[in-house]
Amino acid sequence: MNPTKRVEAAREAAERAYAPYSKFKVGAAIELNNGDIITGCNVENVSYGLSNCAERTAIYRAIAEGIDLSNVKAITIYTPTEQLHSPCGACRQVMAEFFSADTQVSSANRHDITHWTVGSLLPESFSF
Numbered sequence: 070m071n072p073t074k075r076v077e078a079a080r081e082a083a084e085r086a087y088a089p090y091s092k093f094k095v096g097a098a099i100e101l102n103n104g105d106i107i108t109g110c111n112v113e114n115v116s117y118g119l120s121n122c123a124e125r126t127a128i129y130r131a132i133a134e135g136i137d138l139s140n141v142k143a144i145t146i147y148t149p150t151e152q153l154h155s156p157c158g159a160c161r162q163v164m165a166e167f168f169s170a171d172t173q174v175s176s177a178n179r180h181d182i183t184h185w186t187v188g189s190l191l192p193e194s195f196s197f
């Protein structure tokens with residue numbers, strides 16, 4: 070595991086966030102078992118409900134690039150804020166779709182990092 074590499078990649082991705090409405094910039098970095106990193110940032114819209122979170126941007130980018138998400142080691146999100154922030158409900162559901170329940174999910178800022186798993190963030194997730 071290389072949390073520093075993911076934190077740095079997520080921090081750089083947060084700098085690319087398009088968040089003129091909320092001013093809340095988020096970056097995400099998915100690390101694969103082979104060490105490859107796929108990043109995402111939040112992308113907002115003047116029609117606010119169309120905004121996409123950093124986590125889902127990274128996951129959808131990976132899908133679009135044909136990356137096998139059964140090989141995910143961990144996902145880290147980064148916010149340039151004083152508090153740490155956990156992923157929203159929509160992103161938890163999308164993570165549950167593509168990542169196994171034991172995949173590590175981390176949230177970092179410039180001071181701290183905290184860790185969960187997909188299963189702990191969305192217990193008893195919907196499926197059929």
Ligand SMILES: O=c1ccn([C@H]2C[C@H](O)[C@@H](CO)O2)c(=O)[nH]1
Pocket residue numbers: 088091093094095110111112113120121122123124155156157160
């Ligand atoms: O886990 C989260 C929570 C929020 N956001 C984005 C959505 C929106 O652009 C901004 C404020 O909600 O932060 C993320 O990217 N990830």
Ligand SMILES: [Zn+2]
Pocket residue numbers: 122123124125156157158159160161
């Ligand atoms: Zn989200």
